[in-house]
Amino acid sequence: MTKITKVDGITTISDKSASVTIGFVKHNRMVEVAVSYCAPADKFKRKIGRELIQYRFISKNTIALPLGNYSEEEIIEHLQYMFLF
Numbered sequence: 001m002t003k004i005t006k007v008d009g010i011t012t013i014s015d016k017s018a019s020v021t022i023g024f025v026k027h028n029r030m031v032e033v034a035v036s037y038c039a040p041a042d043k044f045k046r047k048i049g050r051e052l053i054q055y056r057f058i059s060k061n062t063i064a065l066p067l068g069n070y071s072e073e074e075i076i077e078h079l080q081y082m083f084l085f
Contacts, residue, residue: 003046004076012053013076014046018084021049023057024075029068031075034061035083 002015013022019038024031034056038044056062067075 002080005050007050008054010053010057011072011076012050013079014049015080015084016044016046019044020083021046021053022079022083023050023053024079025057026068026072026075027064029066030064031067032057032062032064033079034063 001017002013005012005014010023010025013024014020019040021036023034023036034053036049036052036056038049065078067078070078
């Protein structure tokens with residue numbers, strides 16, 4: 001099950017079945033992205049994934065992708081395809 005939330009300007013996509021949280025912020029033509037994977041031996045918690053995403057944005061541990069011309073829904077679809085499947 002995928003859950004989408006927005007906190008402090010960061011949109012997060014959490015997928016419990018894949019044990020991953022993806023966060024992104026749209027900047028003009030680029031989208032800044034951070035990803036947090038949960039180890040198979042650990043229990044997936046959305047809150048911890050969101051906290052790790054926020055930390056990665058604060059510490060600039062992100063990547064930039066040229067997806068800024070897309071709508072938020074299309075960006076979410078692209079990021080899910082890149083990091084979940």
